[in-house]
């Protein structure tokens with residue numbers, strides 16, 4: 001019990017002595033402080049020593065002495081700030097009424113505030129009105145050593161004021177988002193986002209409407225810049241839709257690309273920490289009118305989606321030029337080749353899910369449809385593709401247009417069927433007229 005008291009008093013003395021040294025109180029005050037604190041440290045150390053080494057039978061007297069000393073010490077310590085008048089000269093920075101930091105001089109505090117503003121000043125010649133969103137006070141004066149903690153340097157202050165603490169914000173994914181851009185827009189890295197969202201799967205796409213936690217710095221001081229500038233901005237174009245019964249429902253095709261217009265705008269722009277928060281247009285002049293986009297929207301009823309279990313020939317008009325199993329120099333032909341003009345419609349042999357739609361080596365442009373039960377159909381050397389991976393198509397639906405891409409010696413469709421990954425004769429599944 002007595003030991004604890006002594007330790008407590010020692011820590012108070014240490015605190016007073018340390019703060020006194022840190023202060024710029026006059027020299028004689030600091031020396032007096034040194035003498036007084038040293039005296040009590042010695043007194044208390046003796047009391048502590050007597051307390052810990054004595055055995056129970058002989059300690060009563062010493063313990064009493066120790067207690068008396070502690071009482072004396074307490075009295076003196078309590079009266080010390082008054083006796084020594086230990087104030088610290090400091091310039092205090094106060095933001096919205098809250099103490100932020102102490103500086104040695106007013107110059108250092110001002111330097112920190114100017115540096116913070118300079119972080120967001122643009123280098124243009126346009127005059128800018130730079131201020132802080134918060135109410136900032138710089139107060140020169142004396143601080144009791146009991147309240148004083150430490151002086152802050154200009155560099156430390158700039159970092160502290162602009163970073164402050166981290167705050168969690170919820171971000172909702174919108175169409176066209178990707179992690180890289182979300183991170184960049186919030187001054188974060190993709191790694192930061194993964195750390196704040198441990199459940200996020202790197203191999204999965206972001207979903208529209210999905211919520212992400214963003215741990216973003218919440219600055220203690222926010223820099224507001226107001227300037228009037230003249231700039232050229234885009235004017236959005238309208239989209240004119242027209243129904244088209246040759247395109248399947250849910251699909252669309254741009255018939256004529258829209259062109260953005262341009263306008264010269266004089267505006268008062270307000271930014272906070274470099275991000276635009278307000279734009280008041282004072283005057284605008286159209287330089288170029290936008291040109292509308294023309295979009296064909298499909299109305300054709302889709303064939304029943306998904307596999308039927310039956311297969312049909314993917315083409316209507318063609319000449320078979322190579323059957324399945326034909327021997328070639330280095331390999332055996334894995335599909336049926338059907339010659340026809342570039343740009344002819346290619347239909348899904350049966351319904352299923354598109355698992356590949358793109359360019360693949362000697363296949364050229366290729367579509368692969370998974371029909372379930374281990375069966376897949378391949379459509380190769382295409383000129384263009386109308387489907388996307390993951391799309392469920394119906395039997396007879398036009399999925400692509402024939403071509404002459406990849407390793408091909410003339411316009412034709414290479415039609416292939418695979419059972420659990422091994423090419424099989426399409427004739428076993430589908431009747432291809434003209435194939436012997």
Ligand SMILES: [Zn+2]
Nearest residue numbers: 335336337414
């Ligand atoms: Zn072929």
